[in-house]
Amino acid sequence: xxxxxxxxxxxxxxxxxxxxxxxxxxxxxxxxxxxxxxxxxxxxxxxxxxxxxxxxxxxxxxxxxxxxxxxxxxxxxxxxxxxxxxxxxxxxxxxxxxxxxxxxxxxxxxxxxxxxxxxxxxxxxxxxxxxxxxxxxxxxxxxxxxxxxxxxxxxxxxxxxxxxxxxxxxxxxxxxxxxxxxxxxxxxxxxxxxxxxxxxxxxxxxxxxxxxxxxxxxxxxxxxxxxxxxxxxxxxxxxxxxxxxxxxxxxxxxxxxxxxxxxxxxxxxxxxxxxxxxxxxxxxxxxxxxxxxxxxxxxxxxxxxxxxxxxxxxxxxxxxxxxxxxxxxxxxxxxxxxxxxxxxxxxxxxxxxxxxxxxxxxxxxxxxxxxxxxxxxxxxxxx
Amino acid sequence: xxxxxxxxxxxxxxxxxxxxxxxxxxxxxxxxxxxxxxxxxxxxxxxxxxxxxxxxxxxxxxxxxxxxxxxxxxxxxxxxxxxxxxxxxxxxxxxxxxxxxxxxxxxxxxxxxxxxxxxxxxxxxxxxxxxxxxxxxxxxxxxxxxxxxxxxxxxxxxxxxxxxxxxxxxxxxxxxxxxxxxxxxxxxxxxxxxxxxxxxxxxxxxxxxxxxxxxxxxxxxxxxxxxxxxxxxxxxxxxxxxxxxxxxxxxxxxxxxxxxxxxxxxxxxxxxxxxxxxxxxxxxxxxxxxxxxxxxxxxxxxxxxxxxxxxxxxxxxxxxxxxxxxxxxxxxxxxxxxxxxxxxxxxxxxxxxxxxxxxxxxxxxxxxxxxxxxxxxxxxxxxxxxxxxxxxxxxxxxxxxxxxxxxxxxxxxxxxxxxxxxxxxx
Numbered sequence: 001x002x003x004x005x006x007x008x009x010x011x012x013x014x015x016x017x018x019x020x021x022x023x024x025x026x027x028x029x030x031x032x033x034x035x036x037x038x039x040x041x042x043x044x045x046x047x048x049x050x051x052x053x054x055x056x057x058x059x060x061x062x063x064x065x066x067x068x069x070x071x072x073x074x075x076x077x078x079x080x081x082x083x084x085x086x087x088x089x090x091x092x093x094x095x096x097x098x099x100x101x102x103x104x105x106x107x108x109x110x111x112x113x114x115x116x117x118x119x120x121x122x123x124x125x126x127x128x129x130x131x132x133x134x135x136x137x138x139x140x141x142x143x144x145x146x147x148x149x150x151x152x153x154x155x156x157x158x159x160x161x162x163x164x165x166x167x168x169x170x171x172x173x174x175x176x177x178x179x180x181x182x183x184x185x186x187x188x189x190x191x192x193x194x195x196x197x198x199x200x201x202x203x204x205x206x207x208x209x210x211x212x213x214x215x216x217x218x219x220x221x222x223x224x225x226x227x228x229x230x231x232x233x234x235x236x237x238x239x240x241x242x243x244x245x246x247x248x249x250x251x252x253x254x255x256x257x258x259x260x261x262x263x264x265x266x267x268x269x270x271x272x273x274x275x276x277x278x279x280x281x282x283x284x285x286x287x288x289x290x291x292x293x294x295x296x297x298x299x300x301x302x303x304x305x306x307x308x309x310x311x312x313x314x315x316x317x318x319x320x321x322x323x324x325x326x327x328x329x330x331x332x333x334x335x336x337x338x339x340x341x342x343x344x345x346x347x348x349x350x351x352x353x354x355x356x357x358x359x360x361x362x363x364x365x366x367x368x369x370x371x372x373x374x375x376x377x378x379x380x381x382x383x
Numbered sequence: 384x385x386x387x388x389x390x391x392x393x394x395x396x397x398x399x400x401x402x403x404x405x406x407x408x409x410x411x412x413x414x415x416x417x418x419x420x421x422x423x424x425x426x427x428x429x430x431x432x433x434x435x436x437x438x439x440x441x442x443x444x445x446x447x448x449x450x451x452x453x454x455x456x457x458x459x460x461x462x463x464x465x466x467x468x469x470x471x472x473x474x475x476x477x478x479x480x481x482x483x484x485x486x487x488x489x490x491x492x493x494x495x496x497x498x499x500x501x502x503x504x505x506x507x508x509x510x511x512x513x514x515x516x517x518x519x520x521x522x523x524x525x526x527x528x529x530x531x532x533x534x535x536x537x538x539x540x541x542x543x544x545x546x547x548x549x550x551x552x553x554x555x556x557x558x559x560x561x562x563x564x565x566x567x568x569x570x571x572x573x574x575x576x577x578x579x580x581x582x583x584x585x586x587x588x589x590x591x592x593x594x595x596x597x598x599x600x601x602x603x604x605x606x607x608x609x610x611x612x613x614x615x616x617x618x619x620x621x622x623x624x625x626x627x628x629x630x631x632x633x634x635x636x637x638x639x640x641x642x643x644x645x646x647x648x649x650x651x652x653x654x655x656x657x658x659x660x661x662x663x664x665x666x667x668x669x670x671x672x673x674x675x676x677x678x679x680x681x682x683x684x685x686x687x688x689x690x691x692x693x694x695x696x697x698x699x700x701x702x703x704x705x706x707x708x709x710x711x712x713x714x715x716x717x718x719x720x721x722x723x724x725x726x727x728x729x730x731x732x733x734x735x736x737x738x739x740x741x742x743x744x745x746x747x748x749x750x751x752x753x754x755x756x757x758x759x760x761x762x763x764x765x766x767x768x769x770x771x772x773x774x775x776x777x778x779x780x781x782x783x784x785x786x787x788x789x790x791x792x793x794x795x796x797x798x799x800x801x802x803x804x805x806x807x808x809x
Contacts, residue, residue, distance in 0.1 A: 034674070034746075035746070039744075039746075040744070041600040041744075042741055042744030042745050043741070043744065045740075045741040063448045063449050064449075131749075132607045132608075133603070133604070133607055135749050136424050136427075136748075136749070137427075139745075140744075140745045140746070140749050146423040146751075146753065147423070147424045147748075147749065147750060147751050147752045148423070148425055148427070148450065148750075150423075150751055150752070151423045151425050151428070151448065151449045151450035151453075152425065152428050152448050152450040152451065155447035175448055180411060187514070190431060192452070193427060193428050193429065193430065193450065194429065194430070195427055195430030195600075195604070196514065196604070197603075198513060198516070198604065199513070199602070199604040199605050200604045200605065222571070223510075241523075304718070321564070
């Protein structure tokens with residue numbers, strides 16, 4: 001009898017606990033994607049890289065030590081700003097301005113963003129998917145400092161500068177089109193931790209692209225305002241006015257970039273022929289590629305990218321193409337450059353010259369595909 | 384007169400028992416590495432799957448980042464556990480005294496291994512196919528007439544990939560076959576039948592667990608961390624299976640169990656505790672992988688209930704003179720592990736849910752993980768596995784019927800079977 005009472009009491013208490021837990025905790029994900037509707041984007045706390053040192057870096061930064069490396073930039077002759085030194089009142093004003101312009105993780109928004117596919121519905125879906133699939137590397141506000149970001153190399157992309165490496169837009173700015181972002185999402189980035197999401201439905205991919213652009217826009221506005229507020233001249237007008245102005249500016253820039261993507265001509269049939277590879281080798285030298293890709297990239301040296309990260313010009317003899325090794329993608333890399341890493345766009349090269357370089361690049365990592373005299377020159381030790 | 388401490392029945396040859404111990408120990412290593420993979424959130428540090436066991440051999444380890452290294456050493460440990468589980472199962476079945484059952488069991492295991500290998504190879508081809516399709520898709524020109532059609536078609540996995548369906552079905556069917564044969568072996572009543580059953584089940588579980596881990600990477604786009612959560616739960620269940628096998632493979636001694644009248648009630652209670660531990664494990668995994676707010680509450684509530692149940696179990700054992708004589712150390716061990724686990728749980732909770740500064744602005748699951756946080760969380764997970772293992776071991780030991788009296792005919796039979804095991808596997 002006593003045992004039965006204990007079991008009945010325990011069972012009732014358990015049921016009560018479960019009911020309470022369901023009542024308080026809810027069933028988890030809702031239409032806000034698991035975000036508290038009141039939760040705002042975290043403010044930027046990492047240093048802003050305003051200018052890079054004039055001397056190249058001596059080494060790559062260690063795993064998870066990106067912020068330490070950025071902190072050293074001032075001592076090396078560059079300039080960074082610490083948002084932590086901003087007075088609380090100005091921080092609050094900036095936060096309110098960004099909230100008013102971009103909403104929250106649960107309800108992201110961009111005024112007049114429809115032309116770029118940034119409508120509220122798509123952004124809300126993008127936010128949910130981003131939380132599920134991207135946030136662990138790229139962070140809640142797209143700073144590339146999610147929990148996984150510390151433990152993988154290269155550090156995941158920080159979207160807040162609004163720049164990307166693998167683009168098909170001219171001008172050497174590194175502003176990607178929607179199609180560029182979509183491509184990276186679909187196939188991932190070979191050789192690093194960015195996985196392919198090609199199995200996702202098209203609508204989800206488009207929503208993720210929209211949300212990535214949204215985080216970039218928000219980050220760019222935040223960067224601009226912080227730099228202005230922390231400059232000696234200060235802000236002309238209020239922070240809210242400046243934020244609105246910069247948001248409009250960057251939205252226009254993104255829309256223009258999306259419309260300006262280059263059209264890659266049809267891949268020539270003779271891409272593997274010796275004559276074209278020889279011409280490509282010549283064009284490679286004339287275009288100045290060898291200045292950075294010394295010894296075809298085999299010689300190690302480092303450069304700063306726009307995020308303040310030390311990067312190494314690619315070793316082209318390895319044939320490892322992060323942005324895709326097919327001729328069309330290589331054509332885009334040569335024509336549009338990799339602006340954030342300092343690789344200039346060879347926009348003045350003719351289509352024929354560009355294809356020649358592509359032919360040479362594709363043959364370079366496979367010695368037997370090179371004409372004999374080039375093979376002897378590039379791989380003198382090869383038998 | 385027979386000494387109480389003398390081994391009178393060895394259910395399986397000594398080598399099989401060593402295999403069971405090695406498999407369980409390797410599983411601890413696997414769980415530790417898996418725990419760190421989850422704590423550091425680096426399960427997708429390398430989005431490539433399947434990979435071969437020697438994948439890391441041609442890599443320059445000094446240039447590999449921590450996340451990649453952790454993920455791949457976890458995969459390597461998975462292969463090692465798979466290998467150990469295979470040797471354990473094959474050796475255990477080789478010791479089956481019934482020749483017909485022995486060859487049926489061994490045949491099913493070998494066929495399962497072949498089918499699994501072929502399925503793994505087939506998935507490698509699927510991965511390459513998806514990559515090629517994804518790249519080809521980028522070359523589509525919107526001006527082409529069939530652009531829309533090709534986009535739609537390319538999204539259909541069946542059109543763009545060559546799934547190893549036959550190999551998958553064969554693997555599934557053979558896995559079910561091995562499970563059935565394992566169940567049959569356990570039910571035959573032969574010495575070591577339960578060990579062979581557990582070895583077969585463990586092998587199937589470890590294979591399923593490998594596939595769950597692989598598909599967690601392969602289907603990341605579609606499933607996110609949901610499959611990782613299932614992988615996390617099933618890993619500990621697999622570990623519990625090997626622990627059970629290890630206990631069952633231990634030599635029996637006279638009077639190493641309690642009389643039937645008492646043991647059934649204790650065994651039922653211990654099994655209830657195991658069930659509650661598995662439920663607690665589910666909440667834990669949801670907190671770690673999905674960040675569910677409901678699971679956070681249920682994990683804490685269940686911790687209270689579980690503490691009560693385990694303490695009650697220990698008190699019952701210690702307050703019964705007959706049971707206490709055999710299982711006092713098990714009960715004390717359980718209480719020590721429980722105490723450590725509660726302390727680690729509190730530390731893990733504080734580390735995860737209380738923070739200040741910029742990290743306070745993001746959800747707990749999105750916060751940067753420091754080394755000490757990872758150590759505490761992985762420690763909590765590992766000691767949790769230890770608690771499950773200790774409770775399973777106690778439940779198995781409590782549930783074992785006592786050996787018949789040494790003069791009985793039944794004990795003589797058991798001795799004969801044990802001797803025949805030794806003869807078959809000198």
